[in-house]
Amino acid sequence: MxxxxxxxxxxxxxxxxxxxxxxxxxxxxxxxxxxxxxxxxxxxxxxxxxxxxxxxxxxxxxxxxxxxxxxxxxxxxxxxxxxxxxDDRYRGGPAHAIPAEFAARLDANPVAKARWDQLAPSLQKEILRYFARLKSDAARTRNIDQALNVLNGAKARFMARPWN
CATH class of the missing domain: 2.40.30.100 (AF2212/PG0164-like)
Structure with missing residues (x-):
């Protein structure tokens, strides 16, 4: 058009x-x-x-x-x-793969896994994009720890937003 x-x-x-x-x-x-x-x-x-x-x-x-x-x-x-x-080539869903360490730790933690599955797809995509942009393994591990912490119900800040 x-x-x-x-x-x-x-x-x-x-x-x-x-x-x-x-x-x-x-x-x-x-x-x-x-x-x-x-x-x-x-x-x-x-x-x-x-x-x-x-x-x-x-x-x-x-x-x-x-x-x-x-x-x-x-x-x-x-x-x-x-x-x-x-754009008929567009495919929704995460553009970045879930890091292996994060996937393994989610599988080992049913509470965090259930809360991850309940997150809006756009928020899951945002978190995976955030993980993909991290430069060092130490930063990735630290942020995966923080993500699992808030997914387990901790009241903390992650990715510049409060989680309850």
Whole structure:
């Protein structure tokens, strides 16, 4: 789908508005974030992968990160040609494998395992992404210890949030 839109700003985030009618053409009856590929003024090549976010009125916000705007030479306030297509290659779920040490320790701890399974998939994904970014084995072990501690019910902070 191709359309023309003005790049707006929401807080600090540049976006273009995708009307409800256009969103229905991209992915009918979807009320959740929609994975799409996007080009602005024909760039970047290949198209960038982005999620269109529900705006609450049936329309969607298509956020344009810095790499997309840089590739297209655009800025907030510009009127641009947008090409959007549903990303049928998108696969939900964790992008990072569960560390072997964490998996083994979860299997050995039924309370922590049950609470891990009850976490929202997005939070599981966030934790696995956090583990994957750690640079040292010592940091990974320390953070796995902390994760298991809060999954066992300790009132503590982990990943900059309180856990109860």
């Amino acid at each position: 191709k359309f023309t839109a003005r790049i707006e700003l929401r807080g600090l985030n540049p976006y273009v508005m995708v009307s409800e009618a256009r969103a229905q053409q991209i992915r009918p009856d979807c009320k959740r974030p929609i994975p799409v590929t996007v080009q602005v003024n024909g760039q970047p090549e290949p198209p960038a992968r982005v999620n269109m976010m529900p705006a609450g009125d049936g329309g969607f916000l298509l956020y344009l990160d810095g790499s997309i705007r840089k590739a297209s030479g655009t800025k907030v306030g510009d009127t641009v040609d947008v090409t959007v297509a549903f």
